[in-house]
Amino acid sequence: MENSTEVVSFVLSAYGNIGNLKYLYFSIILLWYISVCVSNTILIVVIYKDRGLHEPMYLLLGHLFLNEISTSTSLYPLLLSQMFSDTHEVTLPWCFLQMCCFYIFGCVQLCNLTAMAYDRYICICYPLHYNVLMSNERVVKIILLVWIYSFTNYMFSFSFILPLTFCGNVINKVFCDQQLVIKLACSVSALTSISDLFFASMSLILPFSLISVSYMKIFWICLIVSKESKQKVLTTCTPQIVSLGNIFVYATFQFVGSRMDIHYLPDEVRVILSIYIHILQPMITPFMYGLYLPKIRQSSKRLLFDKKINMLDI
Template sequence: LVFLIFNKMENSSEIVSFVLTAYGNVGDLKYLYFVIILFWYLFICVANTVLIVVIRVDRRLHEPMYILLCNLCVNEINISTSLYPLLLSQMFSDSHEVTLPWCFLQMCCMYTSAPAEFCSLAAMAYDRYISVCHPLHYNVIMNTERVFFMILLVWIYSFLSVILSFSFIFSLKFCGNNIENVYCDHQFLIGLSCSLSVHSFIADIFFVFVSIFIPFNLISVSYVKILAICRKTSTENKQKAVTTCTPQIVSVSNLFVGCIFQSIDSSVIVAQLPHETVATDPQSSCGLQLNSSRYNKAFEYIPLGIFWAL
């Protein structure tokens, strides 16, 4: 499918590469920036990889919640890898050119991370809902095979969301090749097309709806049902439920609002952005705080996990 899309893209446009014009001339400071960005990228990859290895080697962490947490770590590596390697390679380039296939591949990888993040969080909220509201059936419903099947569905859904939302871009004819950004973004690509259509607006609305609104509503419903069940229990359980759920609800809401504002900002004022654009990790810019004892438990096992991994 990807090959057919790239083939259609190359046949529909005479543009063979784009120029990322947001890279300014910073002189010798580029070496400092390179080291800082490289260190940050390696830190993200190592931290998430260590957590995945710890959960893999420690059988006490072979639970649905930690398996889903591994999927979040994989997604974090995905979004970072789709941004930082190209950013690092372009810092020492004089032309700052990127070919069409790589540009679209980067765009697809970056946009896939948004629905993957929210769908993974929705799966985790569903896990908590089953654990609290149907504890006797938890082991039957949330078995290992079903959890991995949920993860597979998360990535299939995320990939299809991007393809269905932005496939029209692959047939556009471009009248220019200068992207005023440090990475490929669909709004900038649409701005370079020879003719604008209503497809762009519809695609943005559709993508935000399927990748953010639907998973966020599922998360909200799960936590509302959890709190409703806990209201009927003792005061101690009520306090425990509020203490556990409130930070997660606030964090997910913060991520939701951040992504919505980022979508609005990129679509409304993209043409007004200055050349000196600051590169940020879209996922990290609206970071999620996972304040739960279940996550802290995983970090407590990190030294032991590293020992067994070595």
């Protein structure tokens, strides 16, 4: 058995020796982070300003955009600061904080997509009852419930990680990954493993199951409606399906990669795969919903370009 020493920080070893390329990487990552924040913020402002978008579906979208900014903020600032670090060390509190943010925001995102799938299911399958079953007040309660559920769900799992003692401090990633942190523990109780699987089930399997049921019923309706109605259904559902597909691929890689030996993959590939959801998803979300949904696209044009035209007239 390895000797237990008091670990006060973790080393993120996946950065390696990037030399002078750190300036290039820093510029690219900073630009990307700014783009993520700006694009999602613009769409939040569009939904807030346009009273025609103060509907359940768009309120849930606004919450999704806000969550994308929060998720990115839990990764990018640390990523940027580590670019100029020689040791790539992260203290235990900051590492645990990043883990909490990653998993809580990730759970919030999936629960939010579940709520959006339910909203579309009610809208398409029970259109006459939509205003009764899905009001703005109910959406606010759903969003609050999503946060309470995600927070309590993860805190249950995290409570078993907090007391762990560690016999190592090297994490082979560019961020604090919970599975790799657990592997560094001197001993892991059965309860810790069970709580981790419980969180994975409640935050991944349950939302995906509920979303799948909603979309199966929606697609069943698509088979019997007119071609025009079918096109409208597909237009509103496609962005969610793309987001879910991307998250599912990442979640599968994370689950397999954290529990199995994938060292046969090149370091660069493993690093990219480990963070691509935090790179692509925050940009996919505003792109898919902002450009694909007609009402948001038109509102964005009015907000961004009509004001410019009015200013030029003045």
